[in-house]
Amino acid sequence: MKTIPIQLPDTVFSALRKTPEEFVQEMRIAAAVKWYELGDISQNKAAEIAGLSRRDFINTLSRYQVDFMQYTAEELAEDMTNVD
Numbered sequence: 001m002k003t004i005p006i007q008l009p010d011t012v013f014s015a016l017r018k019t020p021e022e023f024v025q026e027m028r029i030a031a032a033v034k035w036y037e038l039g040d041i042s043q044n045k046a047a048e049i050a051g052l053s054r055r056d057f058i059n060t061l062s063r064y065q066v067d068f069m070q071y072t073a074e075e076l077a078e079d080m081t082n083v084d
Contacts, residue, residue: 025051029060037066 013023032050035041041049047057058068 030064032057033061033064033066036061036070037064039070043068 029050032046036046
């Protein structure tokens with residue numbers, strides 16, 4: 001695992017009422033949710049980035065008002081043709 005240092009103003013933590021550790025975890029989750037919503041990554045990869053199980057990640061999506069099913073019309077049509 002890589003550690004990547006980032007610099008943030010000290011006021012960020014108090015403004016959000018989070019410890020630095022909680023803030024970093026929330027950043028990981030928010031980034032993973034957004035990348036998943038944009039279709040850049042899968043649920044499994046998003047859960048891994050967020051540091052959550054896939055089940056917990058799917059539950060977290062509702063907090064961000066993101067649908068757990070991210071299908072394009074083409075992907076959905078393709079999946080429907082493969083259903084027996």
